[in-house]
Amino acid sequence: MTDIKTGVNPLFLREEDLRQGMELLFYAYRDFTSEPDAILANYRFGRAHHRVIHFVGRNPGITVSDLLGILKITKQSLSRVLSQLGFHSNASWLAAT
Numbered sequence: 760m761t762d763i764k765t766g767v768n769p770l771f772l773r774e775e776d777l778r779q780g781m782e783l784l785f786y787a788y789r790d791f792t793s794e795p796d797a798i799l800a801n802y803r804f805g806r807a808h809h810r811v812i813h814f815v816g817r818n819p820g821i822t823v824s825d826l827l828g829i830l831k832i833t834k835q836s837l838s839r840v841l842s843q844l845g846f847h848s849n850a851s852w853l854a855a856t
Contacts, residue, residue, distance in 0.1 A: 792806070795809060807830070808843065808844060810830055811830070811840050814829055815846070823837065823841075
C-alpha cells in the first residue's frame with residue numbers, strides 16, 4: 760500500500776490549523792443540529808428535552824440520579840423537562856404518567 764504524505768503532522772498542528780479545525784467542528788455541529796432543533800421547536804421542546812427522550816428511551820427505568828449524572832444539569836432543570844414531557848419523577852425511576 761502506498762504511503763500518502765499530506766505534509767501535515769497531526770501531532771504538531773499550528774495554531775491556525777487548530778483554529779480552522781475548531782471552526783469546522785462548530786459548523787458541523789450547527790448543521791447537524793439544525794434540523795432536529797426545528798422539529799423540537801414544533802413541540803416547544805429544546806435540546807434538553809431531546810437528550811432526556813434519548814437517554815430514557817435507551818435506558819428504560821433509568822433513575823433520576825443516573826440521568827442527572829449523564830446530563831450534568833440541575834435537579835430543577837431536569838424536573839421542569841420531565842414534567843413537560845409527561846414523566847413524574849417522584850419515584851427514584853422514571854415512569855410515564
